[in-house]
Amino acid sequence: EAQVTQNPRYLITVTGKKLTVTCSQNMNHEYMSWYRQDPGLGLRQIYYSMNVEVTDKGDVPEGYKVSRKEKRNFPLILESPSPNQTSLYFCASKSAGTAKKNIQYFGAGTRLSVL
Amino acid sequence: DQQVKQNSPSLSVQEGRISILNCDYTNSMFDYFLWYKKYPAEGPTFLISISSIKDKNEDGRFTVFLNKSAKHLSLHIVPSQPGDSAVYFCAASASNDYKLSFGAGTTVTVRA
Numbered sequence: 446e447a448q449v450t451q452n453p454r455y456l457i458t459v460t461g462k463k464l465t466v467t468c469s470q471n472m473n474h475e476y477m478s479w480y481r482q483d484p485g486l487g488l489r490q491i492y493y494s495m496n497v498e499v500t501d502k503g504d505v506p507e508g509y510k511v512s513r514k515e516k517r518n519f520p521l522i523l524e525s526p527s528p529n530q531t532s533l534y535f536c537a538s539k540s541a542g543t544a545k546k547n548i549q550y551f552g553a554g555t556r557l558s559v560l
Numbered sequence: 561d562q563q564v565k566q567n568s569p570s571l572s573v574q575e576g577r578i579s580i581l582n583c584d585y586t587n588s589m590f591d592y593f594l595w596y597k598k599y600p601a602e603g604p605t606f607l608i609s610i611s612s613i614k615d616k617n618e619d620g621r622f623t624v625f626l627n628k629s630a631k632h633l634s635l636h637i638v639p640s641q642p643g644d645s646a647v648y649f650c651a652a653s654a655s656n657d658y659k660l661s662f663g664a665g666t667t668v669t670v671r672a
Contacts, residue, residue: 449603476658485569487562487649487662488604495658503659535603539658547592547653549660551603 447472451536451552458526459560466521466555468536475541477519478503478549479511481532488535494519495541526559533557563587564652566663574671579637581666583650586631590652594660595624595635598647607648608635640670 449470458464470477478493480503490503494513508530510522519538523530533556537549565584573579583593591612596604610617610624610633617624623636637644650663 478658480662485664487564487566487664488651488660489662490659493659537603541658547658547660548594548606548609549658551596551605553601553603 447550449536449538449550449552451534451555453555454553455556457558457560460527461525464523464526464557466523466534466536466557468519468521468552469517470519470536470538470550471517472538472540472550473516474538474550475516476549477513477536477538479509479519479521480535480537481505482535482554483532491521491534526557528559531557531559561586562661562663563590564650564661564663566650566666568666569664570667570669572669572671573640575642576639579635579640579644579668579670581635581637581648581650581668583633583635583663584631585633585652585661587652587654587661588631589654590661591655592653593624593626593633594651594653595622596649596651596662598649598665604649637668640668642670642672644668645670 479491480488492511494500536552539549594609595607597607598604647665651660
């Protein structure tokens with residue numbers, strides 16, 4: 446089954462304790478992206494990757510890092526989490542090709558609380 | 561500054577009636593528009609899309625209308641069913657750009 450898998454689904458942590466949210470897709474997609482969803486703001490892009498070893502900032506990259514060492518994996522790293530990073534996070538992927546058909550496939554989400 | 565706006569946070573409609581969701585955008589470079597549907601504890605799933613070369617696209621009970629001059633699009637669901645109760649996100653992208661800009665979402669509740 447084609448899917449984007451995020452882990453963990455729920456995470457409660459404390460300020461300053463480094464954490465990683467994993468994302469894996471089995472569709473051989475070149476493009477992967479991280480979003481955060483906050484009330485009243487919709488989904489905002491954090492980072493994206495066009496392919497292995499190619500990453501770039503989205504709209505709200507501050508406080509986050511990513512890496513793309515393998516095509517299927519795109520982990521999101523919070524080196525020193527702060528309470529304003531409490532949010533619902535989504536990983537997404539799509540096949541490179543015609544950008545017009547810009548349909549992205551999303552994971553089930555990771556709800557993060559930073560105390 | 562949000563380039564895609566959904567000004568109605570919620571919508572309640574009776575089963576069998578029409579649901580109309582609205583979306584406005586400000587970036588004139590956007591030329592591809594999508595609607596995503598999201599259930600609680602799940603990720604958004606693609607529902608329907610429209611290119612700027614069209615003004616209407618239908619898929620079963622779902623129709624999206626695009627008014628480029630007004631920078632406005634709408635999603636019609638006819639007839640509405642209880643399973644349509646979800647959050648609906650409007651999204652837009654520009655030519656050759658994979659980035660999606662999302663609206664804040666509209667929560668639809670279909671009453672039996």
